[in-house]
Amino acid sequence: MSLELNNISHVVGGETYIEDVNISFDVGSFNVLLGRTLAGKTSLMRLIAGLDKPTTGQLIMDGVDVTGMPVQKRNIAMVYQQFINYPNLSVFENIASPLRILGLKDSVINKRVREVASILRIGEFLQRLPLELSGGQQQRTAMARALIKEGNLILFDEPLVNLDYKLREELRFELRELFKKQNIIAIYASTEPNEALALGGITTLMHEGRVIQTGPVNDVYSLPNSIESAELFSEPPINIINGVVNNGVVTVGNGVSFRFASTTSDINSGEFNFGIRPHHITMSQQNDDDIVLDLKVDVAEISGSETFLHMTDSVIRAVAQLTGVHNFHTDADVRVYLPIDKLYVFDLHGKMIQAPTYITLSKDSQKGGK
Numbered sequence: 001m002s003l004e005l006n007n008i009s010h011v012v013g014g015e016t017y018i019e020d021v022n023i024s025f026d027v028g029s030f031n032v033l034l035g036r037t038l039a040g041k042t043s044l045m046r047l048i049a050g051l052d053k054p055t056t057g058q059l060i061m062d063g064v065d066v067t068g069m070p071v072q073k074r075n076i077a078m079v080y081q082q083f084i085n086y087p088n089l090s091v092f093e094n095i096a097s098p099l100r101i102l103g104l105k106d107s108v109i110n111k112r113v114r115e116v117a118s119i120l121r122i123g124e125f126l127q128r129l130p131l132e133l134s135g136g137q138q139q140r141t142a143m144a145r146a147l148i149k150e151g152n153l154i155l156f157d158e159p160l161v162n163l164d165y166k167l168r169e170e171l172r173f174e175l176r177e178l179f180k181k182q183n184i185i186a187i188y189a190s191t192e193p194n195e196a197l198a199l200g201g202i203t204t205l206m207h208e209g210r211v212i213q214t215g216p217v218n219d220v221y222s223l224p225n226s227i228e229s230a231e232l233f234s235e236p237p238i239n240i241i242n243g244v245v246n247n248g249v250v251t252v253g254n255g256v257s258f259r260f261a262s263t264t265s266d267i268n269s270g271e272f273n274f275g276i277r278p279h280h281i282t283m284s285q286q287n288d289d290d291i292v293l294d295l296k297v298d299v300a301e302i303s304g305s306e307t308f309l310h311m312t313d314s315v316i317r318a319v320a321q322l323t324g325v326h327n328f329h330t331d332a333d334v335r336v337y338l339p340i341d342k343l344y345v346f347d348l349h350g351k352m353i354q355a356p357t358y359i360t361l362s363k364d365s366q367k368g369g370k
Helices: 041-049 091-102 106-119 135-147 165-179 193-199 217-222 227-232
Strands: 002-012 015-026 030-034 056-061 076-079 153-157 185-190 202-207 210-216 239-246 249-252 256-259 269-276 291-303 306-312 317-323 333-338 344-346 352-354
Touching (some): 002 041, 015 041, 015 185, 030 041, 030 193, 041 185, 076 135, 091 106, 135 165, 165 185, 165 193, 202 217, 202 227, 210 217, 210 227, 227 269, 239 317, 249 269, 256 291, 306 333
Parallel strands (some): 030 185, 076 153, 153 185
Antiparallel strands (some): 002 015, 002 056, 202 210, 239 249, 239 269, 249 256, 269 344, 291 306, 291 333, 306 317
16 A cells, blocks of 8 residues: 655645645655745645645555545545544543444444553553543543554644643653554654654655655754754754865965865865754863864753753854753853864755765655755
């Protein structure tokens, strides 16, 4: 079973929500749609589900054009951000409701409900009402109702966003393990790069209704095809520093220079943008050839056990993601170090032309994207 989206666009009231999307999903795959709010993730899911009809393009499922097929005739399930359960029905009846509609025998329903409830660890709560459960248990109930249909496709629209951190970690792990055993297509929408990395599978980056890049999650993260992809798949966004190359020597900022070993003749000379992820910037020298930047502190943002240090000078703006809690004063002078082997190189149009030297380019790393 496969799902293909061919030249899918969706325009409402003159506003484009989805623009010329071409992508395919294979049976047994776990797929993450990653993008910021209003990137088009939910709009694309609604088109896939049949809740909305595309303005142009085709949806092909198993070789059959289902573009105009009503949602009731599609063998799919969807889990939303909110805990959508029937409040007056027990957990058992909530999970069983799709099978009741199909008119299956009670013995079959009882067996399947208990099997799915066991997988999602809510077997002991089957006689309770949803409002008697915790948030995580309520979302597990919604997931169980979706899974019990045994559909060809299941859609998750940011299902963990309203849960606390610990519950989210638990359910992410459960989802990964669960779909290793399911012969269906799973599509999961998220705004968080770290969540996409944790879930694994295939990641599709979306921005303003467009597919930017798609491929195995580690390839898309390590080998972004553009600055746009690198910024979307990094939190905080990747740092971009403009530099001029002359005979293998790069000059950035206020005259800081370093020798750069290019792996392509495209970077012999000229102006380029150099990218480095925030967690690769350090406060102490790690290598003899580290780039040294003297900057001023804009603000130090403490989040849990990490410190996000925002720095600037008259030319460069950069963010360092530091492990631990650090105290910095605004306008304080700081010296930071950038490892040369962690640098990305982009042309002035934003296209990635060289990845860090420790990354090996794979054949499927830069499929798709516009």
